Amino acid sequence: MTPIPVRRLILHPGSPKTGTSSLQNYLYRNRADLRARGILYPETGIPASKDIAKGHHEIALRLPDGASGAKPELDDLLEALARELAAAPCDTLILSSEALFGVERLAALKARIAPETTTAYVALRSQPEAMNANYYTAVTHQRISEPPAAYFDRVEDWYSYLPVLEALDQHFAPEALHLRVFEKGQPVRRDPIGDFLTAVDLPLVAGPGDNTVAHPTLPALHTLLLRHLNEIGVDDSGFFRVFESLHRIEGVLPQQKLTISPDRIRHLENRFAAENRLVRRRFLDGCDAALFRPAEIPDETGWRRMVGDDHRAAELRAIEYLAAHAARTGAAAQPASASAPVAPTSRTTLATALN
Numbered sequence: 001m002t003p004i005p006v007r008r009l010i011l012h013p014g015s016p017k018t019g020t021s022s023l024q025n026y027l028y029r030n031r032a033d034l035r036a037r038g039i040l041y042p043e044t045g046i047p048a049s050k051d052i053a054k055g056h057h058e059i060a061l062r063l064p065d066g067a068s069g070a071k072p073e074l075d076d077l078l079e080a081l082a083r084e085l086a087a088a089p090c091d092t093l094i095l096s097s098e099a100l101f102g103v104e105r106l107a108a109l110k111a112r113i114a115p116e117t118t119t120a121y122v123a124l125r126s127q128p129e130a131m132n133a134n135y136y137t138a139v140t141h142q143r144i145s146e147p148p149a150a151y152f153d154r155v156e157d158w159y160s161y162l163p164v165l166e167a168l169d170q171h172f173a174p175e176a177l178h179l180r181v182f183e184k185g186q187p188v189r190r191d192p193i194g195d196f197l198t199a200v201d202l203p204l205v206a207g208p209g210d211n212t213v214a215h216p217t218l219p220a221l222h223t224l225l226l227r228h229l230n231e232i233g234v235d236d237s238g239f240f241r242v243f244e245s246l247h248r249i250e251g252v253l254p255q256q257k258l259t260i261s262p263d264r265i266r267h268l269e270n271r272f273a274a275e276n277r278l279v280r281r282r283f284l285d286g287c288d289a290a291l292f293r294p295a296e297i298p299d300e301t302g303w304r305r306m307v308g309d310d311h312r313a314a315e316l317r318a319i320e321y322l323a324a325h326a327a328r329t330g331a332a333a334q335p336a337s338a339s340a341p342v343a344p345t346s347r348t349t350l351a352t353a354l355n
Contacts, residue, residue, distance in 0.1 A: 059097070227315075
């Protein structure tokens with residue numbers, strides 16, 4: 001099909017775990033106000049599921065990504081997008097999905113959207129932090145059962161940021177590229193929505209509750225216990241009862257946040273150090289310096305004692321903590337109740353109680 005013409009494209013391709021979901025939900029809630037100002041945050045491409053943020057993931061995930069070609073539904077979605085844009089009518093289009101954060105998908109999107117000018121907004125999180133947070137998301141939303149080490153081995157190449165920024169620059173030649181470092185102390189970390197609105201000059205104001213994260217990343221033992229539920233085949237209903245309960249009683253288990261090991265953190269910092277410096281020099285502020293602050297690396301002995309590479313042992317530690325909590329609160333007789341999750345003493349009884 002003919003590329004969709006638009007005067008201005010505001011492109012927000014992520015990256016993941018940088019406040020993207022809160023921003024997408026905010027823009028979706030305010031789409032009528034945006035439309036009244038000639039700015040379309042389209043409904044086309046937004047998944048119907050209430051559990052998925054209101055980004056344009058249906059479009060992004062149907063673009064070719066190097067592993068596969070374009071999905072059959074892509075042309076239908078783009079035709080619907082063109083109709084929505086014409087009916088608005090609006091001369092500015094906002095597209096947001098962290099699934100667009102890829103070399104092949106950005107190239108494919110440019111072949112289908114023809115903006116006169118592009119404003120791009122990209123936030124980057126340090127590779128160890130982003131990988132750790134994404135493992136939690138993969139366990140809780142994609143319901144993977146991979147142990148942490150296997151997952152991190154598989155996805156490491158995805159966290160090379162320089163090629164994606166080069167593709168964005170090549171294909172969209174953004175009139176303005178707003179690159180942000182998503183780390184503590186930075187405005188984008190404190191107020192992702194407000195920072196985006198200011199950077200791309202949108203006439204909206206974010207309220208105090210707009211940046212709320214519905215389900216922040218749980219600590220490591222919680223994540224490993226949820227991974228175990230995926231492995232033993234607990235159904236969605238049972239899984240999300242435990243998931244919600246773990247959020248309500250988060251303080252019961254030790255608060256070590258990292259499923260990623262200290263050794264891997266050091267490896268990632270070494271692997272991406274030179275590339276990240278180049279990202280900063282070319283796309284941020286021209287300085288030949290580190291893009292991110294040094295990672296906070298946990299005490300090796302303490303991390304291995306509490307989390308470690310033996311995920312089976314860690315899962316059993318989590319169950320023991322929950323069993324002790326259930327005994328203290330008198331909830332042991334109410335598996336996966338609203339007040340606390342079931343606390344059996346073996347994987348077999350855990351599966352039996354939740355199914």
